[in-house]
Amino acid sequence: MITNRQHHDIHHVTFCCIGTAYLNLLFDFIIAAIIIFIFGVINEIIDEITYRKQYENPLFDYYIGFDWKDILRNSIGIVLSYPLT
Numbered sequence: 001m002i003t004n005r006q007h008h009d010i011h012h013v014t015f016c017c018i019g020t021a022y023l024n025l026l027f028d029f030i031i032a033a034i035i036i037f038i039f040g041v042i043n044e045i046i047d048e049i050t051y052r053k054q055y056e057n058p059l060f061d062y063y064i065g066f067d068w069k070d071i072l073r074n075s076i077g078i079v080l081s082y083p084l085t
Contacts, residue, residue, distance in 0.1 A: 016077025
């Protein structure tokens with residue numbers, strides 16, 4: 001059974017993989033990867049804000065906050081999208 005934490009982990013990898021592949025249709029791979037990576041960092045900043053404010057929003061990781069492992073998962077998703085381009 002997938003826990004809530006694993007659910008967020010899967011979203012990080014999947015969104016970055018598909019998002020980078022999609023943006024690669026419009027931009028060069030490096031530009032697409034940078035854009036998606038910046039979105040990932042912004043997502044983690046919002047996670048930290050929701051954690052500090054204890055705003056329980058299921059879209060964000062409000063029970064952990066900023067997590068470097070999520071940045072790593074974003075990077076993995078970006079790298080996995082390279083063969084799709």
